[in-house]
Amino acid sequence: MRTRFSDAVWTAFTEAIRFVVVPLVLIDLVTSRYPQLTTAFIDNIGLYVMSIGGMITASSTLEAVNRPGTYKRLLFGIAALALVCIWIFVIFGGGVAEVVDYGPYDSIRLDMSKIVYIVLVGVSLKGLLVFQTFAVGRKHEEQQARQRRAELAKRRAAEAKPKPAPRTSRSDAYFSKFSKVEFEVTADDSVGFSELPAKKAPSPGMKRCEVCGTEAPTKDYVCRSCGAWFPRESVE
Numbered sequence: 001m002r003t004r005f006s007d008a009v010w011t012a013f014t015e016a017i018r019f020v021v022v023p024l025v026l027i028d029l030v031t032s033r034y035p036q037l038t039t040a041f042i043d044n045i046g047l048y049v050m051s052i053g054g055m056i057t058a059s060s061t062l063e064a065v066n067r068p069g070t071y072k073r074l075l076f077g078i079a080a081l082a083l084v085c086i087w088i089f090v091i092f093g094g095g096v097a098e099v100v101d102y103g104p105y106d107s108i109r110l111d112m113s114k115i116v117y118i119v120l121v122g123v124s125l126k127g128l129l130v131f132q133t134f135a136v137g138r139k140h141e142e143q144q145a146r147q148r149r150a151e152l153a154k155r156r157a158a159e160a161k162p163k164p165a166p167r168t169s170r171s172d173a174y175f176s177k178f179s180k181v182e183f184e185v186t187a188d189d190s191v192g193f194s195e196l197p198a199k200k201a202p203s204p205g206m207k208r209c210e211v212c213g214t215e216a217p218t219k220d221y222v223c224r225s226c227g228a229w230f231p232r233e234s235v236e
Helices: 002-033 045-065 071-091 113-124 126-160 170-175
Strands: 037-039 096-102 105-111 206-208 215-217
Touching (some): 002 045, 071 113
C-alpha cells in the first residue's frame, strides 16, 4: 500500500508537469510571439488545457493507486488514455492552423490533420498495454484469491476438528471398568484353591476307578464307565 501511494504521488506530480504546467508555458510563449496564429480552440486554449490536463492527472493518479488486475485500474487507465487523445487534438487545434497577415501574405493555412490522426492512432496503441497489464494482474489476483480461500478452508477445518482426548495408560483404562468398592484382604493360603473332600471307601467286594470315581467289581480289568484300565494288583 505504501508503494502504491508513493507511485500515485509521483504520477500526480509528473502528469501535472507534462499536461498542465509545461503546455501552459509553451502556449503563452507562442501566443505572445505570434498573436496572428489562430486555431479552432485558440480562444479558450488555456482553459481547455487546464481542465483536460487536470482530468488526465486525476485519472492517472487513481490508476496508480489501484492494484494491477482490478477493474478500477482498468477503468481509470482507459479514461486517462482517452483524455490524452482529446488533449492532443485540442492542443493542435484539430490539425488545422491559420496565420493572418503574415508578411506579404494575407493568410496562411496549415493543414496537419493527417499527422495529428497518425499521432492519435499511435497513442491509442497504449490501450493494448493497459489491457495486457490488466490480464496479467488479474491472473495474479485470482491466484492469490484461491490461496486465501485454501488457507481459510484449512484454518476452519483445523478449528472444527475435535481435540484428541488425553492419553491414559493401558492399566488405567483397564481398571477404570471396575467399580470402586471396599474389599477384604485374605490370607495367601486361602486364595485360588480349596480343600478336596475326603474320599469314601469303596463297598465290600468293589473297587473305585481313580479316573472317574465309579465303583466296579474287583475282578474287572476295565472301568465300565470311562474305560480306564485298573492296576494289575487291584484285580482279584
